[in-house]
Amino acid sequence: MPPNSTANLSRRDSKVHAGKHGRLRAAGLVGSSIEWYDFFLYGTAAALVFPHVFFPDAEGINGILLSFSTFATGFIARPIGGLLAGNYGDKLGRKPMVVISLMGMAIFTFAIGCLPSTGSIGLMAPILLVTCRFLQGMACGAQWGGLALLLSESAGPKHRAFSGSFMQVGVPCGALLGNLVFVIVSTSISHEAFVSWGWRVPFWATALLVPVVMYIQLKIEDSPEFEALKREVSEVSAHKPAVVRAPLWQAVKSNWKTILLASGTLSATNCVFYITIAGALSYGTTYLGMDYNSMLIAAMLSTVVAIPVTLLGGRLADRIGRRPVIIIGGVGILIWAFPYFALINAANMAMFTIAVSVAAIFQSLVYAPVASYFGELFAPQIRFSSVSLAYQLNAIIVSGSTPIVMTWLIAKMDGSTVGIALFVCATAVITVGCAIALRETNPKEVRQSPTAVPGEHLHANSIGG
Structure with missing residues (x-):
C-alpha cells in the first residue's frame, strides 16, 4: 500500500462520518421541530378552539379553564414518559426509544385531529382528548433524552455541544411552526369553517413526522458510545449483563x-x-x-x-x-x-x-x-x-x-x-x-x-x- 494511502482512507472515512452525522443532525432537527410543533400546537388549539369543540356547555372563562386543564395533562405525563424511556434506553439503546417516541407523538397528535366533538359523542369526546394529550405528553417526555444522547454521543468529541444544539433548536422551531400553521389556516377560511374542521388540519400535518421516523429507523445507527459500552462490558464477563x-x-x-x-x-x-x-x-x-x-x-x-x-x-x-x-x-x-x-x-x-x-x-x-x-x-x-x-x-x-x-x-x-x-x-x-x-x-x-x-x-x- 502506498505511504499516503492510509491518510487518504482516514480522510475519506472522516468525510463519510461527517456526512452521516450531518444527516443525523438534520433528522434530529426535523424530528425535534415536528415533535415540539405537536406539543405547542395543542396549547394554541386549547386557547382558540377546544372550548367550543369539547366544552361547549361551559360558559366563558370556564370553558377556557377546562381546555387549559387538558393542556396541563401533557406536562404531568412528560416525566412519566421520560422515566420509562430512560429506563429502557439505558438497556436497549438510544435509537429504539427515539423511534418509539416520535412515532407515538405522530399517532396521538394525528388522533387528536380525528376526535369527534362533544356535540357528536357527548362526554366521551373530552375523555378521549385528555387520553390522547396524556399519551402525547409521554411521547414528548420520552423523546428529549433519547434524541439528545443520540446526537451528542454520535458526534466527534469536539463538536458534541454544537451537535446537541440542533435538537435544542427544535423547541423554538416547533413553537414557531405551530403558531404559524394555525395563523395560516385560521386566516384562510371562515371562522365557522375553522371551528368546524379547519383546526384539525394542523394536527393532521403531523403525519410528516412518519418519514423522519422511518429514516432514523432504517438509516441511522445507534449511539457508538452505547454500542461500545455493550461490547466492553460483555467482554469483561460473558455472564455479566451488558447494562445496568x-x-x-x-x-x-x-x-x-x-x-x-x-x-x-x-x-x-x-x-x-x-x-x-x-x-x-x-x-x-x-x-x-x-x-x-x-x-x-x-x-x-x-x-x-x-x-x-x-x-x-x-x-x-x-x-x-x-x-x-x-x-x-x-x-x-x-x-x-x-x-x-x-x-x-x-x-x-x-x-x-x-x-x-x-x-x-x-x-x-x-x-x-x-x-x-x-x-x-x-x-x-x-x-x-x-x-x-x-x-x-x-x-x-x-x-x-x-x-x-x-x-x-x-x-x-x-x-x-x-x-x-x-x-x-x-x-x-x-x-x-x-x-x-x-x-x-x-x-x-x-x-x-x-x-x-x-x-x-x-x-x-x-x-x-
Missing part, C-alpha cells in the same frame, strides 16, 4: 445530587420561555389592552432570534466549556428581568418585541449546551435515565407552573409585575448557582487534547457515575 439492570434506581441512588443540580440549571430558561409564549400574552391582553395577534407575532419573532443563538451557544460550549455559556445566559436573565417587564408595561409593540427578543437571547444561551452537558455528567450505563429525570423534573416544577405563578402574583399585587420579575430573578440565581456547583465536563485540558472526550474524566470505570 435497574438504571433508574442506580441513577437516583448514585447521582441524586447531580440530577437535582442539572435540573436546577434549566430553571431560568424554562421560566422565561413560558412567560414569553403564555404568561406575557395573557398579561398584555388582560391588563394592558394589547392586541393578542400582534403580541403573538412578536413572540414568534423571538423564536426566530432563538434559533441562531441556540446554535451559537452550542458552538461556544465546545470552545469555552459548558458552564460558562449557561452562566452567561443566567446572569443575562437576572439583569434583564426588570427591564423585560418595564418594556412590556409600556404597552407598545416595538417595546414588547425588544423585551421578548433580548430575553430569547439569554434564554437560548442557557438552553443550548444542555443536550450535551447533561449526558456528559453521567456514566453511559445510567445516562438516559439520569438525563431524562433531570430534564423532566424541571419541566413539571417550572415549565408547567410559571404561567400560573405569574397570573397569581400579578393578581395579588394589583397588576404590578414586580413580583414576577423577582420570581424570574430567583430562577436565574438558581440556574447560575447550580451551574457553578456542577462539574465542568469540557475543561481546558479536555478542549486542548485532540482525543479527550468531554465528561469521560468524571466517571471513568464507574457504573454509578
Whole structure:
C-alpha cells in the first residue's frame, strides 16, 4: 500500500462520518421541530378552539379553564414518559426509544385531529382528548433524552455541544411552526369553517413526522458510545449483563445530587420561555389592552432570534466549556428581568418585541449546551435515565407552573409585575448557582487534547457515575 494511502482512507472515512452525522443532525432537527410543533400546537388549539369543540356547555372563562386543564395533562405525563424511556434506553439503546417516541407523538397528535366533538359523542369526546394529550405528553417526555444522547454521543468529541444544539433548536422551531400553521389556516377560511374542521388540519400535518421516523429507523445507527459500552462490558464477563439492570434506581441512588443540580440549571430558561409564549400574552391582553395577534407575532419573532443563538451557544460550549455559556445566559436573565417587564408595561409593540427578543437571547444561551452537558455528567450505563429525570423534573416544577405563578402574583399585587420579575430573578440565581456547583465536563485540558472526550474524566470505570 502506498505511504499516503492510509491518510487518504482516514480522510475519506472522516468525510463519510461527517456526512452521516450531518444527516443525523438534520433528522434530529426535523424530528425535534415536528415533535415540539405537536406539543405547542395543542396549547394554541386549547386557547382558540377546544372550548367550543369539547366544552361547549361551559360558559366563558370556564370553558377556557377546562381546555387549559387538558393542556396541563401533557406536562404531568412528560416525566412519566421520560422515566420509562430512560429506563429502557439505558438497556436497549438510544435509537429504539427515539423511534418509539416520535412515532407515538405522530399517532396521538394525528388522533387528536380525528376526535369527534362533544356535540357528536357527548362526554366521551373530552375523555378521549385528555387520553390522547396524556399519551402525547409521554411521547414528548420520552423523546428529549433519547434524541439528545443520540446526537451528542454520535458526534466527534469536539463538536458534541454544537451537535446537541440542533435538537435544542427544535423547541423554538416547533413553537414557531405551530403558531404559524394555525395563523395560516385560521386566516384562510371562515371562522365557522375553522371551528368546524379547519383546526384539525394542523394536527393532521403531523403525519410528516412518519418519514423522519422511518429514516432514523432504517438509516441511522445507534449511539457508538452505547454500542461500545455493550461490547466492553460483555467482554469483561460473558455472564455479566451488558447494562445496568435497574438504571433508574442506580441513577437516583448514585447521582441524586447531580440530577437535582442539572435540573436546577434549566430553571431560568424554562421560566422565561413560558412567560414569553403564555404568561406575557395573557398579561398584555388582560391588563394592558394589547392586541393578542400582534403580541403573538412578536413572540414568534423571538423564536426566530432563538434559533441562531441556540446554535451559537452550542458552538461556544465546545470552545469555552459548558458552564460558562449557561452562566452567561443566567446572569443575562437576572439583569434583564426588570427591564423585560418595564418594556412590556409600556404597552407598545416595538417595546414588547425588544423585551421578548433580548430575553430569547439569554434564554437560548442557557438552553443550548444542555443536550450535551447533561449526558456528559453521567456514566453511559445510567445516562438516559439520569438525563431524562433531570430534564423532566424541571419541566413539571417550572415549565408547567410559571404561567400560573405569574397570573397569581400579578393578581395579588394589583397588576404590578414586580413580583414576577423577582420570581424570574430567583430562577436565574438558581440556574447560575447550580451551574457553578456542577462539574465542568469540557475543561481546558479536555478542549486542548485532540482525543479527550468531554465528561469521560468524571466517571471513568464507574457504573454509578
